[in-house]
Amino acid sequence: MARNTGDNAMIRLEGVSKWFGNFRALCDVDLTVDQGERVVICGPSGSGKSTLIRCINRLEEHESGRIVVDGIVMDDDTKHIADIRAEVGMVFQQFNLFPHLSVLENCTLGPMKARGIGRAEAQKLAMEYLEKVHIPEQAGKFPSQLSGGQQQRVAIARSLCMTPKVMLFDEPTSALDPEMIKEVLDVMIELAETGMTMICVTHEMGFAKTVADKMIFMDAGQIVEAATPADFFSNPKSERTKLFLSQILSH
Amino acid sequence: MAAPSRKKRRIHALDIIVLAAVITLVGYIAYRVDSVLVYKWDWSAIPSYLFRWDEKTGTLVPNLLIKGLVTTIRIAIWAMVVASILGVILGIARTSERLFPRLVSWAYVEFIRNIPPVPFLFLFYFFISSQIIPLLGIDEFIHSASPGTLTVAEFLFGPANLMTNFVSGMISLSMMSAAYIAEIVRAGIQAVPKGQREAGQTVGLSHFAVMRYVILPQAVERVVPPLAGQFITLIKDSSLVALISIQELSFLAMEIAISEQRFFEVWIFTGIMYFVVCYACALAFGRLERRMGAYRR
Ligand SMILES: Nc1ncnc2c1ncn2[C@@H]1O[C@H](COP(=O)(O)OP(=O)(O)OP(=O)(O)O)[C@@H](O)[C@H]1O
Ligand SMILES: [Mg+2]
Numbered sequence: 001m002a003r004n005t006g007d008n009a010m011i012r013l014e015g016v017s018k019w020f021g022n023f024r025a026l027c028d029v030d031l032t033v034d035q036g037e038r039v040v041i042c043g044p045s046g047s048g049k050s051t052l053i054r055c056i057n058r059l060e061e062h063e064s065g066r067i068v069v070d071g072i073v074m075d076d077d078t079k080h081i082a083d084i085r086a087e088v089g090m091v092f093q094q095f096n097l098f099p100h101l102s103v104l105e106n107c108t109l110g111p112m113k114a115r116g117i118g119r120a121e122a123q124k125l126a127m128e129y130l131e132k133v134h135i136p137e138q139a140g141k142f143p144s145q146l147s148g149g150q151q152q153r154v155a156i157a158r159s160l161c162m163t164p165k166v167m168l169f170d171e172p173t174s175a176l177d178p179e180m181i182k183e184v185l186d187v188m189i190e191l192a193e194t195g196m197t198m199i200c201v202t203h204e205m206g207f208a209k210t211v212a213d214k215m216i217f218m219d220a221g222q223i224v225e226a227a228t229p230a231d232f233f234s235n236p237k238s239e240r241t242k243l244f245l246s247q248i249l250s251h
Numbered sequence: 252m253a254a255p256s257r258k259k260r261r262i263h264a265l266d267i268i269v270l271a272a273v274i275t276l277v278g279y280i281a282y283r284v285d286s287v288l289v290y291k292w293d294w295s296a297i298p299s300y301l302f303r304w305d306e307k308t309g310t311l312v313p314n315l316l317i318k319g320l321v322t323t324i325r326i327a328i329w330a331m332v333v334a335s336i337l338g339v340i341l342g343i344a345r346t347s348e349r350l351f352p353r354l355v356s357w358a359y360v361e362f363i364r365n366i367p368p369v370p371f372l373f374l375f376y377f378f379i380s381s382q383i384i385p386l387l388g389i390d391e392f393i394h395s396a397s398p399g400t401l402t403v404a405e406f407l408f409g410p411a412n413l414m415t416n417f418v419s420g421m422i423s424l425s426m427m428s429a430a431y432i433a434e435i436v437r438a439g440i441q442a443v444p445k446g447q448r449e450a451g452q453t454v455g456l457s458h459f460a461v462m463r464y465v466i467l468p469q470a471v472e473r474v475v476p477p478l479a480g481q482f483i484t485l486i487k488d489s490s491l492v493a494l495i496s497i498q499e500l501s502f503l504a505m506e507i508a509i510s511e512q513r514f515f516e517v518w519i520f521t522g523i524m525y526f527v528v529c530y531a532c533a534l535a536f537g538r539l540e541r542r543m544g545a546y547r548r
Contacts (some may be wrong), residue, residue: 059449086455096450110454113464155450205423247513 008034009068010166010197011056014091016065018051025051026062027221036200040208043218044244049201052218053168056199057088070165089159095151095173097143103130103154104139107161114162129157133187149180153187169200203248209233217241296511297520319503320524322409326417326499327486330424334485337429343438358432363430368491372423372536376495380419389415413498422495428485435477439470472543479536483529490525500524
C-alpha cells in the first residue's frame with residue numbers, strides 16, 4: 001500500500017461515476033483536494049453534492065472511476081474501507097447523534113470500540129474536543145436535551161475524537177434555526193484555522209468566502225465550475241453558476 | 252421533567268349510558284344461560300385439585316391444577332428464553348446484507364407463519380423427540396446425575412420421568428414463537444433510522460459494533476411492546492402442547508374436567524388462572540416499557 005504518492009493530495013477522485021438504478025447521480029467527476037485545503041461545494045438540490053462526499057467514505061459505492069484518500073485506494077477490500085473511514089470524519093445535516101447515549105458517550109464510542117482506547121483516556125479526549133466546540137458543560141446530557149446547534153457541535157466533536165485527517169460536512173447548518181447557524185459555523189471556522197482538510201457542502205456563502213480555498217459548483221452530477229472564491233463570486237464562467245449565485249445571493 | 256399528562260377522569264353522561272348498557276347485557280346473558288342451561292353449579296371439587304392434604308407428611312401439597320400451572324409457567328419461561336435467542340438471530344439475519352442468511356431466515360419465518368400450530372407441533376414433536384433429544388443426552392444425564400444436580404434439574408425442567416417430553420414440547424413451542432419474534436426484531440431494527448448506521452460507520456465502528464452498540468440498543472426499545480404481546484401469545488399457545496401430552500395446565504384441566512364431570516367450573520377456573528399469569532406478564536412489561544427510553548424525556 002503506497003501511502004506516499006509523492007504529491008500533496010489528500011483526496012483524489014478520477015472519473016468517478018455513480019448510478020442509482022438507471023439514474024446517473026455522478027458523471028465522471030474529477031477532484032483533487034490537497035492536504036489542509038478547504039473546499040466548499042454548492043449547487044442546486046439533487047445535483048449530487050451529498051452523493052459525491054458520501055462516496056469519499058464509502059457511504060455510497062461508486063461504480064466506476066478511482067477514489068484515493070491519503071494514498072489508500074478505495075476498493076472492495078474492507079480493510080481499505082476501514083482505513084479510509086478512520087481518516088475521514090463526517091458531519092450530517094440531521095446530526096445523527098446516538099439518542100440512547102449521553103453526549104460524552106457519543107464521543108467515546110468510536111475511540112473505545114473502534115480504536116480500543118480505554119474509557120478514562122477516551123473521556124479525557126472527548127472532554128478536550130467538547131471544549132473545542134464550547135459545550136463541555138453538556139457532557140452528561142442526552143442529545144434530545146440539547147438545542148440543534150448544540151447537537152451539531154456535539155456531532156463535530158464526536159468526529160474529531162477519531163482524530164481524522166479530513167472532515168466532510170453535508171449541509172451542517174441546513175436543519176438549524178437561523179439563530180443557531182452562527183455557533184456551528186464559528187466552530188467550523190476555528191477548525192479550518194487548525195489546518196484541517198475540509199470538504200463542506202453548504203449554501204452559507206459568507207462562510208464560504210471566509211474559509212474556502214476552492215469553490216465548487218455542481219449541477220446534474222457534474223462539477224461545472226471550480227475556482228478560488230474571489231473568481232467564483234466575482235466572475236463565474238458558466239451561465240448555470242451565474243444563475244445559481246444570483247438566486248441564492250438575492251435573499 | 253414535565254408533569255405526566257393525565258387523561259380526564261371525570262364521568263360524563265355518555266359513560267353512564269355505556270356502563271348501564273354493558274351491565275344490562277351481561278345480566279341478560281347470565282339470566283339466559285341460567286334459565287336455558289338449568290345447570291347446577293358446583294365449585295366444591297376445585298380447591299382439592301389445587302392443594303391436597305398429604306397423609307404421610309401431614310402437610311398441604313400442591314395438587315394437579317397447581318402442578319399444571321407450574322409446568323405451564325416453566326415451559327413458557329424456557330420457551331421465551333429459547334425463542335428470544337433464536338428470534339433475535341433470525342431477525343438480525345433478516346436484515347443482513349448477505350443473501351444467504353436473509354434467505355434462510357425468510358424461509359423459516361414464512362414456513363412457520365403459514366402452517367397452523369397443530370400440525371407443526373405434532374410433526375416437530377415427533378421429529379425433535381426422536382432425533383434431537385437423543386443428541387442432547389437427557390436420559391443419560393438423568394441416570395448419571397447426582398441427587399443434588401437432579402434436584403436442580405427437576406426444579407428447572409420438571410419431574411425427571413417427564414423431562415424429555417417437557418424439553419421436546421418446549422423446543423417445539425420455541426421454534427414456533429421464534430418466527431414471530433424474528434419478525435418483531437426485524438421491524439425493530441429497520442425502524443432505526445439509516446443515519447444511525449452511517450454515523451456509526453463514520454466513527455469507525457465495524458459492522459458488528461454498529462449492530463451491537465448503535466442499532467440493537469435502539470431497536471430493543473421499539474421491540475418491547477410487541478414482544479410483550481408475543482410472550483402473552485406464547486403463554487396461551489403453551490396450552491397447545493397438551494396435544495402432545497405435556498402435562499401442563501390445560502392437559503390436567505382436561506383430565507379433571509372429564510373425571511369430575513364439571514366442565515364449566517374446571518374450565519372457567521383454568522381460564523382465570525391463565526388470565527392471571529398473562530395479565531401479570533403484561534403488567535411487568537408495561538413497567539419495563541415505562542422505565543426504558545428515559546433519554547427521550
Ligand atoms: N439512495 C438513493 N436512491 C436513489 N436515488 C438517489 C439516492 N440518493 C440520491 N439519489 C438521487 O441522486 C441525486 C443526487 O442526490 P444528492 O443527495 O447527492 O443531491 P444533493 O445535491 O445532495 O441535493 P440536496 O441539496 O437536496 O441535498 C438526486 O436526484 C437523488 O434523487
Ligand atoms: Mg444533499
